[in-house]
Amino acid sequence: MFGYLGKRALHSVVSVLGLLVLVFFLTRLTGDPSYLFLPLDATPQAREAFSALHGFDQPLYIQFFNYLGDLLHLDFGESLRQNRSAMEVALEAFPQTLKLAVMAIFLAGALALVVGSLAAAKPGSLFDRFASLVSLAGASAPDFWVAIVGILVFAVSLDLLPTSGTGSAAHWIMPIGVLMLRPFGLLVQVVRGTMIGALSSPYVKTARAKGVRRQKIIFSHALRNSLLPVITVAGDLATSLVNGAVVVESVFGWPGIGKLMIDAIIQRDFAVVQSTVLVTACAIFILNIAIDILYAVLDPRIRYQTS
Amino acid sequence: QGGANNITIVLPEQPSNLEPCGSILTDVGQVLSQNITEPLTVIDPKDGTPQPKLATKWERVNDTTWRFHLRDGVKFQDGKEFNAEAVAFTLKRMTGGAFTCNNLAKFGSAKLSVTPVDKLTVDIKTEKPEPILPALLSVAMMVSPATPADKAVNDPVGTGPYKLNTFTPQTVVLDRFDGYWGKTPDIAKATYVWRGESSLRAAMVQTGEAQLTPTIAIQDATNPKTDFSYLNSETTAIRIDTEQPPLNDVRVRKALNLAIDWQGMAELFGTDVLRASQMVVPGINGHNPDLKPWGYDPDQAAKLLAEAKADGVPVGTTIKLIGRNGIYPNGNEGLEAMMTMWEAVGFDIDLTMLDVADWTRYLQKPFPQERGPNLLQIMHDNNKGDAAFTVPIFYHSSGQYATFSDPKVDTLIGEALNATDTGRTKAFQEIFSEVHDRIAVDIPMFHMIGYTRVGESLDWRPNLTTNSEIPLAEIRLKK
Amino acid sequence: MTVIPTDLKAAQKPSGREPGKARVLLGYLVHDKLALISAIYLLILIFAAIFGPMLVGDMATKLGLRQRNMAPFSLEQGWLYVLGADTLGRSILARLVVGAQNTLGIAAAAVVTSMLIGGALGLIAGYSNRWYSQVILRLADIIMSFPSLLLALIVLYTLGPSIPNLIIVLAITRIPIYLRTTRAEVLELRERMFVSAAKAMGAGSLRIVLSHIAPLVAPTLITIAAIDFASVILAESALSFLGLGIQPPQFTWGAMVATGRGYLANAWWVAFWPGLAILLTTLSLNLLSSWARTVADPQQRWRLQTLRRAPR
Amino acid sequence: MTGPILEVRGLTVDFLSDRDPVRAVSAVDFHVSHAETLCILGESGSGKSVSTSAIMGLIDTPPGDIVAGRMFFEGRDLATMTEEERRDINGRKIAMIFQDPLAYLNPVHSIGRQIAEVFETHGVASGADAKRRVVDLLRRVGIPDPENRVDQYPHQFSGGQRQRVMIAMAIALQPSVIIADEPTTALDVSVQAQILDLLRDLQAEYGMALILITHDLEVAASMADRVMVMKGGQIVEEGEARTVFTRPQHEYTQKLLSALPHADDTDRHRRSATVAGEPILKVENIVKRYTMSTGLFGAAKHVHAVNDISFQVNRGETVGIVGESGSGKSSVARILLRLNEPTSGRALYKGDDIFRMNERELLKLRRKMQMVFQDPYGSMNPRMDVRSIISEPLRIHRDILPKAQWNDRVVELLELVGLKAEHANRHIHQFSGGQRQRIAIARALASDPELIVCDEAVSALDVSIQAQVIDLLADLRTRLGLSYIFITHDLPIVRHFADRIIVMKQGEIVEQGTTQALFANPQHSYTRSLLNATPHPKWETGAASQLSVRVS
Ligand SMILES: Nc1ncnc2c1ncn2[C@@H]1O[C@H](COP(=O)(O)OP(=O)(O)OP(=O)(O)O)[C@@H](O)[C@H]1O
Ligand SMILES: Nc1ncnc2c1ncn2[C@@H]1O[C@H](COP(=O)(O)OP(=O)(O)OP(=O)(O)O)[C@@H](O)[C@H]1O
Ligand SMILES: [Mg+2]
């Protein structure tokens, strides 16, 4: 197992480097940042001075080597906008997103496992239909739509929750609620689908013959066997949340990395783009390794080739 | 929150930094200007004239030199004294080039050199004559000499009535500065937060989570008790690329102006908007009040087009209409509507919406090769009191945005820039009428309206400058 | 989109030997009322997508600046305005009908492309232990951590805005989920006995993957795809903000929702109807996919049959 | 206790679809009393498994349909019980041993956990206590090294070991009734004897009632107090074991008893007439070690499954492999088909080393060499109908038959193994254990192979169908020169069918020789113990004579 882990870690480092190269060169295909940082009526001389100051006038490969050199000293560059280290900006925003994402995925996953399993226990039942319709409706409604309507209803009309921002526990409720919708809907469907198959397999009959409680049959026998795709989908959803719960972050004024990344991309704040990508990529890669290990834990038949 | 004299202001976007040299940017200026940092002069929104702030008075020593007399007894928030040296330091820091100073853009290519005369007097010299230097200096925010001169900062120290407490990714907090030279303001503490969604900002003021938001969308301004509109110094327009046929024909350009149902369009932006005939708002020196905007006359437009066609102008050519996403509220819809109207009189329009960076390539010289005939959605903001911040860039043949060259206009501009007082005003007014009536070089649309929502506990009204500053000291608490 | 279930069927039963197979399927469909309603709704949509522009094309772009945001449920302006008017006073109903074509076309193309590519790569990555399966996985990692907005900008700047480019962007960003899900299932399926049995019969990797493993993975993929449909439609509208999405005067439901975003507090109908259309479409696709899943599973198929009981 | 402990009256079970319902069981009555053993014999597919599953409430309705019938446990109608009462009975009072252990064990739980679950569910023991009991149970059913094996997963066990795991699970709580569905099909005679002894002991100790479904007449005779014979979903004969065995009334029972392979009946055997054509498979020094990591990061351990094995198969010859359960027989089979890689060794098929073949050569080889797997359920794709399953070899090897004839071929094969043409449209979950095994055989025959490796291929078939299949295989052998590697635990069958026999124990070959020589004069002590372990009829204590002798 350690051999496998080491190999995966190595591969991941290579991928991170590849990703950085990609991001570095490709971002620079997307236009000149001076147009965005200087006022529209800035003179051409001012633009040139700006480019020279930040080294954008040098050939790309030189810029890249400079960047690599700086990386070796753990210098990830300065944010053009924020007047401070890009990595500092990214690392400040990341935990905020991570907290949200972890909570949302965890809750959505837990809830989906229960709802999906119960729906699968009696396909076609009233509960099944209801659960499917509600979860799917939530998952396919535009998230900003839900977010804003949520604010209008719960904060403005009913005055139950704060509209937005961070601080108290109440501030978490709506962002997490909105963030959960899509993962919840998708996971309910995936759980339900794989569970229906698992519940009609022979080993479930064995468990019934042993007198195992229905709940336990569902959750310990059938669910365990259908977890693989569930974990994968949940992992992917977690990834997309880690990568940015952009809508939720920007609507609710949550200072997370998704909004930061989008802003940086739109503003061509290259150093920040690179740093945010680096931070999220590391998180995503670790998550994926964890998921792969989880596969092997969940299903003893799965083996990975270390050679 | 907390005490009654603590308020929360909700901005539409996060201030990307707090560098005083970037105070012309809305996000920075709304926090910084007149609160933490102050300039030598301020512009009176009513008539565009510079008024005293940290300078008490000024005079023109000669063509290229202005002398400023500074206010006595002013202290920076770090205890340092405000004096001629401090002015020199600030201006040198601005022009030093060690970091990018956005405010410098307002000076164009003007080069400044500062000489302290005595403790409270400075001479500022420019290479070329600069008749509006006092107005220009309204963007130069005075900073403490302890500020690093070689890099941009996020912890500004100025002379204003408020000093920075904290700046985090969630909030900016300002505290009242006890050593302020002027009248002690009502508000003791101001917390700035930011939310992108207009309806959310409106809701926050409604629920009392915030007391003020400088901008909300027209459709959210539904409560006459709290929502105030103001002419916000922004003028929207469509720039015509006059070098490209068929747009090089004046009849075609006039037809473009005449084909739009302006009253219908006004519905989109709020009925309080002013139909514009020129690129500056009333109150700016050089605004021509006699200039009549084009009306809606689709028949006339069709006729002009037919005439042009008869003369061999390729009026059927596809014209690219280039918009910028999110440029102003309802901007996209506006373009869509205009496109439909133009097509109704016989134009062939192809609409493209671009993001800022891409759009800027079309805005500024050098223009992209092979751009073809195009119309560009623009918005111009001149709140600095003088048409000089508008006319040369748009209408001089060497102007950044200009797509045409007209010798007569060039000469007029040269004269206007060097003129002072009424002569200056007249000259600019003539230029506006030239480009509008004779050349029909662009399609001015509206002088736009902004809406703010102000909590019922506050006594404050927005004005022309609200887009660039929200002076906390002017906010009063209602009893 | 109705292609999906029929495709699945084809994969399950390679040779169409039984007569009246379509009849049987129709019977199954009638048996599941929700799926039947979904199918009808989707058929109507497809009809709208094909013929809508001919029927109400002009009405969708006809301005009515003086009836901006007209409220729904009034027939004063004619039945086309029952759902109200949008921010430029255009009939929302007409725009829904006309917008169906672009919306469904783009979303279907993006979802199907990413599902096919992701599924194929996932099959390879899961089944084979060779070096390239590692490469595929790391590539998926990279795509997953590459910001999709950046990708969109790059495509926009290098290739220019166009519908095919839009589809490429949307498809690329959705590939990893299919890829990783497929791989996860294959990892387990390839250890099953019937795979060994097929190997022992001489089946090559391609055959095993396509006829033994893929049919068992397909249901999960289709479930994901059906939900993805909504996210792709909404993602498309988010991209139009950059200039990569669909450009006016063309429009999609996603773009309609995005326009209505600012009016939720005052003119809810501008965003609500297109949002509802998206929601119903996704819902229908899901119900249909879950129906197809039942059809494809011999152990579950009885649920859709009219069971014939012995007389008591 | 008075009266039967378990009674079934008029049970009729259908399986529903949009076609005519399939009647699996029709008006079946039976009962079993305290300390009594009821043996259910019968044709494969006659409804034995279905009727017993119905007692446990394991038939899903729909698609199953209990058309009629009542079931009583200790006098109480099972149908009137609450779900909770029923659950409490399952596992504690009535336990079931399923026919196809691989499918019926949960692949992702360790077997220890699956057995311990019985204790936990009924609140008898948990944690370390439960684990200790599990180890005890595993030891009692003869799993070697149980302390280490409790934490392993079903796929790491041999077929017979899995079956014993099922048995351990069933006897865990000493239930009042055990329903054992072919519990010893995968066990060699010595282990089988051990298990049967265990069941008898439990019966003696706790008065347990046993319903034993088996096709093995010897086992039936040695265990049964009463015997019930089923055919086509109905009970055709029922009575005292001795009466049924000695004076069978129904025609089917008579046929059944006479179909039994007769040990000393030399002219009726189906060994090949001419022994030894040219050798087609030469196995040299095969070794197989399984590596198992214990836990996620634990040190790897090895199981020596196959230890230096060499043998040879000639054209037109049947090599029988018998041996202890878990001795590596299936491993050898899987290695020969390159489904597992050997740790070392060579296997030459007509001179070419199987382990060195590339894809193309392998494809050719696999056309000539087929395998029937020990667990038929898992070895067939649940999504495919039987037609596709059987015709798959034809689809893989396109040169065998033109596509137009596939259908006929499938039907022909189905009929050869005693199934019907209409079965072609069904899916694998709709069959009985024996029917699945026959489908597996039909599939192996489809590609006209030269060598078939049969891993317990006929173990779940009743004697009459077994005989039919063996006849079919033997006929193919004589007509087409087919060779077989015939892995079984069933000594009468190898004796009847194999030309040479290899005896394996603990991964090694302990003895090999021609069938006659081996049976006449076994050398190794293990072989002798195998031959002696043949069960004796219950009603006849101490007699050395075999049932087959008696019947004839
Ligand atoms: N789910 C099902 N759907 C349709 N038919 C079924 C189903 N399960 C079993 N059958 C049929 O019911 C009949 C009885 O099956 P059962 O499993 O009881 O046979 P069995 O007597 O146990 O045979 P064997 O000795 O081969 O295991 C068989 O003909 C079988 O094909
Ligand atoms: N995948 C595996 N991992 C670890 N051990 C295994 C694996 N497969 C088999 N074994 C072990 O190898 C030994 C030989 O197993 P094999 O299946 O070859 O036995 P067998 O002779 O076929 O037995 P049976 O007659 O019971 O089927 C057994 O002890 C078994 O537990
Ligand atoms: Mg059976």
Ligand SMILES: [Mg+2]
């Ligand atoms: Mg075996």
